[in-house]
Amino acid sequence: MSRPSAASLDPDDLGFDHHPETDQSFENALANARDGRRLSVDDAVELLTTGTDTEGIDPERKERVLELADRRRAEEVGEEVTFVANLNNNVTTACNTGCLFCNFKDTAHRFEADQADDHGGFTKTPAESREAVRAAVERGVYEVTSVSGLHPGFALNDEHHEILRATDDAAKTVNYKPPERYTTDPGTYVEQMDAMSVDGVHLHSMTPEEAYHARRGTDWSYESVYETLADAGLDSAPGTAAEILVDEVRDVICPGKIDTQGWMDAMEGAVAAGLDVTATIMYGHVENEMHRALHLEKVRELQDRTGGVTEFVPLSFIHERTPLYEHGVVEGGASDDEDELLIAVSRLFLDNVENVQTSWVKYGDEKALKTLSCGANDFMGTILSEEITKRAGGRFGEFRSFDDYVEMVASVGRTPVERSTDYRTKREIDPTGEGPFGPRLGPKADGTPLLTREERSERAAGRGATADD
Numbered sequence: 001m002s003r004p005s006a007a008s009l010d011p012d013d014l015g016f017d018h019h020p021e022t023d024q025s026f027e028n029a030l031a032n033a034r035d036g037r038r039l040s041v042d043d044a045v046e047l048l049t050t051g052t053d054t055e056g057i058d059p060e061r062k063e064r065v066l067e068l069a070d071r072r073r074a075e076e077v078g079e080e081v082t083f084v085a086n087l088n089n090n091v092t093t094a095c096n097t098g099c100l101f102c103n104f105k106d107t108a109h110r111f112e113a114d115q116a117d118d119h120g121g122f123t124k125t126p127a128e129s130r131e132a133v134r135a136a137v138e139r140g141v142y143e144v145t146s147v148s149g150l151h152p153g154f155a156l157n158d159e160h161h162e163i164l165r166a167t168d169d170a171a172k173t174v175n176y177k178p179p180e181r182y183t184t185d186p187g188t189y190v191e192q193m194d195a196m197s198v199d200g201v202h203l204h205s206m207t208p209e210e211a212y213h214a215r216r217g218t219d220w221s222y223e224s225v226y227e228t229l230a231d232a233g234l235d236s237a238p239g240t241a242a243e244i245l246v247d248e249v250r251d252v253i254c255p256g257k258i259d260t261q262g263w264m265d266a267m268e269g270a271v272a273a274g275l276d277v278t279a280t281i282m283y284g285h286v287e288n289e290m291h292r293a294l295h296l297e298k299v300r301e302l303q304d305r306t307g308g309v310t311e312f313v314p315l316s317f318i319h320e321r322t323p324l325y326e327h328g329v330v331e332g333g334a335s336d337d338e339d340e341l342l343i344a345v346s347r348l349f350l351d352n353v354e355n356v357q358t359s360w361v362k363y364g365d366e367k368a369l370k371t372l373s374c375g376a377n378d379f380m381g382t383i384l385s386e387e388i389t390k391r392a393g394g395r396f397g398e399f400r401s402f403d404d405y406v407e408m409v410a411s412v413g414r415t416p417v418e419r420s421t422d423y424r425t426k427r428e429i430d431p432t433g434e435g436p437f438g439p440r441l442g443p444k445a446d447g448t449p450l451l452t453r454e455e456r457s458e459r460a461a462g463r464g465a466t467a468d469d
């Protein structure tokens, strides 16, 4: 695959074949949504653009789309706003994939034992991962989300290491270097899953890109890889790495990643292995509204085929410290109008996905609360630790307490509800009840807040006490 370098990309001429042009009209598309007809890609483009017959976003039309989506949300899932008590535990930032929207990763060779420079990244051993999760579960957390860089020393298990070690020119052909070359050995994926799967916690891990890494250089199926991971403790898989599921966009922003079909195959393999999955979109960079609509179509197809997608998560691109922005390929991320419309059209288009998640990490509290009346019904999790958005320049912090959630959700007149990762277990919280509030659905969750008042103020002051220290 030829890889364009960010510096050589002309933002006005990315050579896309897909453009937001349709034979549909805005009013027709809106009527289709109102009458509950399954929307076409052209309908979605009309709604996302508030009509291709007008320039820019028409504020009055936008409100009509948002209102319809809000009504659909109320019909489908009611007034509850759900959230989960979870911890993000990223295992390593070492990655050579080079996605141009990402500043989470650090070039992997800098992690090698003979490299002197301080790369500012990290790799956790399985024992360190286990300790981070154990400490969080002790506090009441019951989900751990773990997404990581594609460390060249990672393999699925010992058998996979043997295959990769025997591969010719493995660094180049299969992005593999033996783990002993690195200062810290991340262990195998199986060892990491086993380590993080402690005390009945739900383990949400292994994105399609990570699953690809866990079978590189072999003919193993995604299903068998996910089965092996499930046997080691994996419970569900995050559908990140989706970015925009249109190859002409992937060729620009993540040419080193698996393609659209590869992402679909991995997700289907995860569901075939008995796992729930989530699906995401990472939008607001070089893509246009036609790409966004085509992406939604892929997610709807996946759900038609599998029924395994528990939630859809729009991730608004954080641009500040990314190659795409630094090289002038983009001038910023999505506007507020675009964020609201993306949430609304996701709700209307994805008639087979029950939950649409809004992210306080990407939007901040104020905008995230607004999106709860544009079609969103889930408010993600407490996460306790955040690296991806922070490293890209995001400023909205790493933690929300149950008190924060209860106050925010009540302030918009909705019902705060604690949920399990799979949404099958829920507990409504009475905002007029006596606080402070804490989780109750976890193995060690007895209603005590996740962090003490002192720990929270230390965090607020930026002195950084984290759940795992």
Ligand SMILES: C[S@@+](CC[C@H](N)C(=O)[O-])C[C@H]1O[C@@H](n2cnc3c(N)ncnc32)[C@H](O)[C@@H]1O
Pocket: 095, 101, 102, 103, 104, 147, 148, 149, 150, 207, 208, 209, 210, 240, 241, 242, 243, 280, 281, 282, 315, 316, 317, 318, 319, 322, 388, 389, 392
């Ligand atoms: C950082 S990766 C980690 C997991 C794994 N390396 C992968 O790519 O699947 C997880 C996701 O974070 C999201 N992400 C990365 N950088 C971002 C940014 N600057 N703004 C918004 N989302 C971002 C992308 O959607 C990406 O797929």
Ligand SMILES: Nc1c(NC[C@H](O)[C@H](O)[C@H](O)CO)[nH]c(=O)[nH]c1=O
Pocket: 084, 086, 088, 143, 145, 204, 278, 311, 313, 315, 357, 358, 359, 360, 361, 362, 380, 381, 382, 383, 386, 420, 421, 422
């Ligand atoms: N939207 C973001 C998430 N979402 C994931 C949730 O927190 C949770 O793990 C999932 O809903 C399964 O229960 N996580 C982030 O780190 N950052 C986000 O922006």
Ligand SMILES: N[C@@H](Cc1ccc(O)cc1)C(=O)O
Pocket: 145, 147, 237, 238, 239, 240, 278, 279, 280, 313, 315, 388, 389
């Ligand atoms: N890790 C992703 C968020 C995410 C994680 C798990 C999910 O199921 C969905 C979204 C990010 O911060 O960009």
Ligand code: SF4
Pocket: 095, 096, 097, 098, 099, 102, 103, 104, 105, 148, 149, 150, 209, 254
């Ligand atoms: S998005 Fe994932 S694969 Fe791409 S560079 Fe970042 S960590 Fe690596």
